[in-house]
Amino acid sequence: MLEVTAPSGNDLPEGLVAVGIPCFAGEAGPTLAVGSDLVPGVDIPAALDAEWCSRQGFGAKPGQTVVLRSLEVGTPDVVLVGVGSSVGLAGNRGVELLRRASASFVRAAGQGAAALLVLPSVTGIGAGDAAAAAAEAGALATYRFDECRSVDPSPSLAALVLRPASGDDSEVVAEGVQRGARVAESVAFARDLVNRPPSNLTPEVFAATVADRFAGVAEVTVEVWDEERITAERLGGLLGVAAGSQQPPRLVRVEYRPANPYVFDGRTPRLALVGKGITFDSGGLSLKPAGGMETMKTDMGGAAAVLAAIDAAASLGLRIPIVGWTPMTENMPSGTATKPGDVLTTRAGKTIEVLNTDAEGRLILADGLTLAVESEPDAIIDLATLTGAAIVALGKDIAGLLANDDELRVLVGEAGDEAGEPSWPLPLPEDYKDHIESEIADMKNIGKAGQAGTISAALLLAEFVGSVPWAHLDIAGPSRTDDNRWYRSKGGSGFGTRTLVALAGSEEFGRWLATRPTA
Numbered sequence: 001m002l003e004v005t006a007p008s009g010n011d012l013p014e015g016l017v018a019v020g021i022p023c024f025a026g027e028a029g030p031t032l033a034v035g036s037d038l039v040p041g042v043d044i045p046a047a048l049d050a051e052w053c054s055r056q057g058f059g060a061k062p063g064q065t066v067v068l069r070s071l072e073v074g075t076p077d078v079v080l081v082g083v084g085s086s087v088g089l090a091g092n093r094g095v096e097l098l099r100r101a102s103a104s105f106v107r108a109a110g111q112g113a114a115a116l117l118v119l120p121s122v123t124g125i126g127a128g129d130a131a132a133a134a135a136e137a138g139a140l141a142t143y144r145f146d147e148c149r150s151v152d153p154s155p156s157l158a159a160l161v162l163r164p165a166s167g168d169d170s171e172v173v174a175e176g177v178q179r180g181a182r183v184a185e186s187v188a189f190a191r192d193l194v195n196r197p198p199s200n201l202t203p204e205v206f207a208a209t210v211a212d213r214f215a216g217v218a219e220v221t222v223e224v225w226d227e228e229r230i231t232a233e234r235l236g237g238l239l240g241v242a243a244g245s246q247q248p249p250r251l252v253r254v255e256y257r258p259a260n261p262y263v264f265d266g267r268t269p270r271l272a273l274v275g276k277g278i279t280f281d282s283g284g285l286s287l288k289p290a291g292g293m294e295t296m297k298t299d300m301g302g303a304a305a306v307l308a309a310i311d312a313a314a315s316l317g318l319r320i321p322i323v324g325w326t327p328m329t330e331n332m333p334s335g336t337a338t339k340p341g342d343v344l345t346t347r348a349g350k351t352i353e354v355l356n357t358d359a360e361g362r363l364i365l366a367d368g369l370t371l372a373v374e375s376e377p378d379a380i381i382d383l384a385t386l387t388g389a390a391i392v393a394l395g396k397d398i399a400g401l402l403a404n405d406d407e408l409r410v411l412v413g414e415a416g417d418e419a420g421e422p423s424w425p426l427p428l429p430e431d432y433k434d435h436i437e438s439e440i441a442d443m444k445n446i447g448k449a450g451q452a453g454t455i456s457a458a459l460l461l462a463e464f465v466g467s468v469p470w471a472h473l474d475i476a477g478p479s480r481t482d483d484n485r486w487y488r489s490k491g492g493s494g495f496g497t498r499t500l501v502a503l504a505g506s507e508e509f510g511r512w513l514a515t516r517p518t519a
Contacts, residue, residue, distance in 0.1 A: 001188055002106065002142040003159040004135040006177040008170050010040055013161050015113025016076045018067075019044070020105040022120040023060040024086045029053050030060035033083060033120035034165045043070075044078055060084065063100040063486060065108040076116075081105045083120060090124020096420040098130050099137035103487035106141040106157055114159040119173065127169035131176030132183075133420075134162055136498075137487035139184035145195040145491060182315050183501055187494035189213070190301075190308035194479070194492025198280035198297040203242075203328035206279055206300065207250040210307055210326075219258060220314050225251040233347065233371075235327070237363035240344040240354065242329035244284055244337025249329035251368075252277075252303075256310050256322040262510040269320050269513030271504065272377035273310070274368040276361045276384035277303030277328035284331045284357030285339060298492055299361070301479035302383035303328065305496035312501045320510045323375050327364040331357070343441045346370065348464055353441040361386045362445055362460045369464040378513035379408055379469040381503075382461065383496045389453030390474040396481070399423040399495065400474035402458040407516070408469045411509055412499070419498035423473060426455055428462060436460050469516070473499070 007013075019042050022033040029050025036044040045068075053059065058066040060082035068078040083089055083101045102117060109115035117138070119130050138160045146153050164173045193201065193209070201209070207224045214220040227248040230238055235251065242249035261268045278299035282288060288296070303326035310324050338344070342354050344363060348370040352363060361384050372380045390400040399416070401423035403409035409425055416423045435447035435456040443463060447456025458472050478495040481488040503509050 001185065002139045002157060004139050004162065004177055004181040005159065006131060006162045006170070006174040012039070012041065013114040013116065013159065016116060017112030018077045018079050018109035018115040020079045020081045020109070020115065020117035022083045022101060022118065023048065023080050025060035025082060025084050030058060030080070030082070033086070034118045038118050038163065038165060039116065042076060042078065048080070058082070062097040063104040065104050067108055079105055079108050081117070086122065089120070089122045092417045094122065094125050095129055095133045095418070098125070098133045099420055100486045102134035103137040103141035106138045106160060109157055111155045112157060114161055115157055116161040116163060118163050119165060121165040127164055128172040128176035131162055131164070131173040132180035135160070135177040135180030136184045139181055140187060140487040140489070143188050143191060143489045145192060148197065179316065183312050183498060186308040186312035186315070186501070187497045189311055190304040190494035190497050191489070191492045193304040194298050194301050194494070196297070201279055201297070202247045203250040203277070203279055203330065204248065206277065206328050207252050210252050210254065213311060214254065217314050219256055220310065221255050223253040225253070235347050235367040236345040237352065237366045238327045238329060240338045240342070241284070241331050241360045241363050244334040245330035245332040247330050249327070252326045252328065254307060254310050254324040256314055258317065258319050258321060260317070260319055261321055262319045262507065262514065264511050264514040267514040269510045270377045271320050271322045271513060272372040272375055272380045273306045273322060273324045273500065274365060274372050274380060274382035275303035275306030275324065275326045276300065276365055276386065277326045278361060278364070279328060279330055281331045281358070281360065282333060284360060285333050285337050286356045286358040287333055288358060295480055298480045299385050300328065301385045301475060301492060302496065304492070305383050305475070305494060305500065308494060308497040309500035309504065312497065313504050316501070316505065318501070318505045320504045320513070322504060323372070323377065325368045325371050327368045329364060331360045346464070350443070350463060351441040353438040353444040355444050356446045359445045359457070362457050365461055366464045369461060373464070373466055373468055377468065378516070379471070380465055381412060381471045381473070381500070383473045383475055385476045385479045386474045387454045387457050387476055391477040393454065394424055394477060396477040397422065399478055400454050401425045401471065402428055402455070402474070403471040404428065404462055404465065405469035405471070407512065408471050411512065412471045412473070412503060415503035415506065415509070416499040419502045421478070421495055421499045428455065428458060432456065433459055
């Protein structure tokens with residue numbers, strides 16, 4: 001992946017092919033957001049001609065670029081990069097615009113050894129946050145999954161150098177670059193997991209990959225439960241979904257114990273994460289149509305995001321202890337598969353009538369959430385590509401957010417806004433519990449046809465968390481993207497990773513976990 005650095009001094013990197021200059025949009029036309037003399041030896045215009053910009057179709061909208069080609073061999077091109085109005089470049093939205101500007105610059109710079117982007121100084125965003133955003137997005141913009149290609153892909157940009165508009169910010173910018181690049185590395189790990197062919201990432205391989213990833217990380221321990229252990233632990237939901245597959249299920253428990261955890265009022269906060277890990281979803285005996293299976297290798301995006309977030313937390317030294325639970329299985333049709341009408345007994349002892357085997361994610365999460373509760377956390381967050389209804393309601397870019405605790409729902413939503421991973425709150429009305437009432441069991445795994453599918457799925461999950469504060473992110477839409485735009489690349493997005501990192505890195509959240517009243 002792209003190397004991102006923030007060296008001190010004014011020396012230009014070797015092999016520089018492009019210099020990015022941020023520009024503000026305005027009624028009179030685009031203007032430079034930084035001084036034209038910040039990159040010595042590079043011919044940057046002192047001002048922009050509004051008429052020329054208009055002819056080029058360049059209005060400095062966020063992420064818009066225009067390339068000023070150099071006519072001299074060995075001299076870098078200048079890329080004007082729009083960041084929108086200076087007034088709008090503030091807060092979480094402003095940080096997201098900087099992400100998009102950095103990603104657009106990296107794509108416009110083309111291939112070569114290095115490109116340099118000057119970061120604008122704005123009053124509404126700290127220099128470190130701006131650098132972290134630019135580093136994160138610049139690195140992710142070059143992400144590609146090439147594991148299955150028979151020939152080497154065409155070369156791309158090798159390195160991105162970020163330079164602050166003010167030399168006084170160099171130290172904080174360097175720290176921000178390091179942080180942003182490391183988060184991008186974990187997101188890329190999640191994307192790699194999601195993008196692997198399903199036969200190359202069976203539950204067994206998935207679990208082994210996780211164990212390998214954390215081998216030698218002192219603060220992290222990994223437990224892999226095989227089918228015998230899963231049976232002994234009475235994970236009936238997971239075993240019921242796995243019944244139709246020749247590949248045995250796994251459950252992976254990952255615990256992160258920071259060297260310097262937060263302590264508030266004598267208590268250390270504890271967070272549990274649960275991720276859905278369906279490595280391939282055929283729908284089981286309630287078989288999906290062929291087109292519906294094309295992207296079902298991505299049905300473990302929740303587990304990938306949870307594991308990637310712990311990966312980042314350990315590398316960044318975040319201070320909230322985390323336990324992650326990721327049940328893993330395929331959902332396949334066979335003579336041994338769970339049948340519509342069967343009843344599964346979960347670890348919690350509660351029974352679920354399975355009326356549609358394609359509503360399988362909630363079955364394995366029931367066991368994962370029960371285990372999470374037993375670990376006695378202060379809060380639980382689960383991520384799952386759970387319902388097509390979430391895509392119908394919110395599209396491909398926004399996650400559904402449901403919770404049994406209003407404060408937790410707000411904190412998770414704010415972390416997503418900070419990370420550039422938007423979610424939208426949906427209710428959990430008591431009156432809708434009849435949607436999952438079963439004639440013969442404690443509950444059924446589908447709600448009323450054509451009604452509140454995302455809510456009914458979450459209501460089932462809520463049955464397994466008791467009074468523990470819990471939030472559920474339905475990432476069915478944003479876990480995968482269909483285009484190469486901004487810092488997204490076709491395929492798995494790693495959505496949710498950055499939200500969890502922002503949350504786990506928040507002192508405010510840690511204090512809330514440790515000091516909130518308990519029942």
